[in-house]
Amino acid sequence: MEDKELNELWERFRSGRATPEDEAFLESWYLKHNQSAPFEVNDQERVDDVDQVWDDIQKKRSSKKLNGRYRLTAAAILLFVFTGTYCLLHRKAQDAAPRISKTDVKPGKNQATLTLANGKKLILNNTLSGKLANEAGVTISKNSKGELIYTTHESGSTKQSSNRINTLATSKGEQYQVILPDGSHVWLNAVSTLKYPVAFTGNERLVELTGEAYFEVAHNKAMPFKVKTRQQQVEVLGTHFNINAYTDEKTTATTLLEGSVKVTTASRNQKMIIKPGEQSTVNGDTMNVQEVDTDEAVAWKNGYFLFNDENLAGIMKKVSRWYNVEVEYKDAAMQSLVFSGTVSKYQNVSQVIKTLELTNAVHFKVLDNRIIVSN
Known part of the structure; x- marks a missing residue:
């Protein structure tokens, strides 16, 4: 979209003539381009814009509390969009890098730890690139996009390679991507582990997952792709899906975007x-299937938090994993408060919690790497 069109869109928003589609576009546009100024607007106009958005939020706030549910409007999110841009321009003007105090925390980063079959550990970050290792004829490297890649050479022993298991693991505040030997693409969320052979052989492609990952599986009818977790096994031929299998969650959730998958409980009582x-969703031997908003399941992979009528406990678990913080509740009952909203995960944690605070239902205090939640 050209700058002129963006200006026109923003003018419609400022004058109250924006349609729901306009507001949704502005929000999604920001999430995609959150590191750059959206279009040419002088500083005073930005201040006026933020003031107007804030007034709109104040007028609407009283109508946003319904049966214990708190909904964050597009206007609320846009407040942080343009406030963030305004502050960014001033920081650039001062030619000073932003400082994070004890009352704020930076977002996570693209980093992971790769454990090779021989036990050697490699820290995958921005400083490590190119060829990393060679195992039984398989070259392991990292490309310019920050993806881990496995390349099998014809001279290598496929059988020997399949017996070599690699483990890719992320800690709190980390995420990573890997392209497996068969060409399948996997995005690994924070606090997650993926185990896989450096080459697939036999009649199946088996990997093991703890935590959360999004899969885009390369099609191979002769060799089904299987993902084993604590409570289930997922079998596919070639498809796109997300698995949430954190050990601190009661259920394991598998969300399908394309193709079809067969889910089998660990006890094999249900398929x-x-x-x-x-x-x-699998909880022990019990499995349920329902239609969902798939955008919510893969929001983490696309760079934002999206919650639809989600309780505060679930939201803060995501915040804790991504920002590497501990969460403390002054009143345990607050964990059941339900919210809906969207915010970029590449903001500092202060912007995320300020968005939740717009409801006046909950308040936060950040001390070092601890978030204290109160009402």
């Missing part, structure tokens, strides 16, 4: 085929 737009 189900799920279709695009559906999510299976």
Whole structure:
């Protein structure tokens, strides 16, 4: 979209003529381009814009509390969009790098630890690139996009390679991507572990997951792709899906975006085929399937937090994993408060919690790497 069109869109928003589609576009546009100024507007106009958005929020706030649910409007999010841009311009003008105090925390980063079959550990970050290792004819390297890549050479022993297991693990505040030997692409969320052979052989492609990952599986009818977790196993031929299998969650959720997958409980008492737009949840031997908003399941992979009628406990678990912080509740009952909203995960943690505070239902205090939640 050209700058002129963006200006026109913003003018409609400022004058109250923006449609829901306009507001949704502005929000999604920002999430995609959150590190750059959106278009040419002078400083005073930015201040006026933020003031107007804030007034709109104040007028609407009283109507946003319904049956214990708190909904964050597009206007609320846009407040931080343009406030953030305004502050960014001033920081650039002062030619000073932003400082993070004890009352704020930076977002996570693209980093992970790779453990090779021989036990050697490699820290994958921005300083490590190119060829990393060679295992039984398989070259392991990192490309310019920050992806881990496995390349099998014809001279290598495929059988020997399949017996070599690599482990890719992320800690709090980390995420990473890997392109497996078969060409399948995996995005690994924070506090997650993926185990896989350096080459797939036999009649299946088996990997093991703890935590959360998004998969885009390369099609191979002769060799089904299987993901094993604590409570289930997922089998596919070639498809796109997300698995949330954190050990601190009661259920394991599998959300399908494309293709079809077969989900089997660990005890093998239940098996189900799920279709695009559906999510299976497994709790022990119990499995349920329902239609869901798939955008919510993969928001983490696309760079933002999205919660639809989600309780505060679930939201703050995501915040804790991504920002590497501990969360303390002054009143445990607050964990059941339900919110809806969207905010970029590449903001400092202060912007995320300020968005939640717009509801006046909850308040936060950040001390070092600890967030204290009060009402």
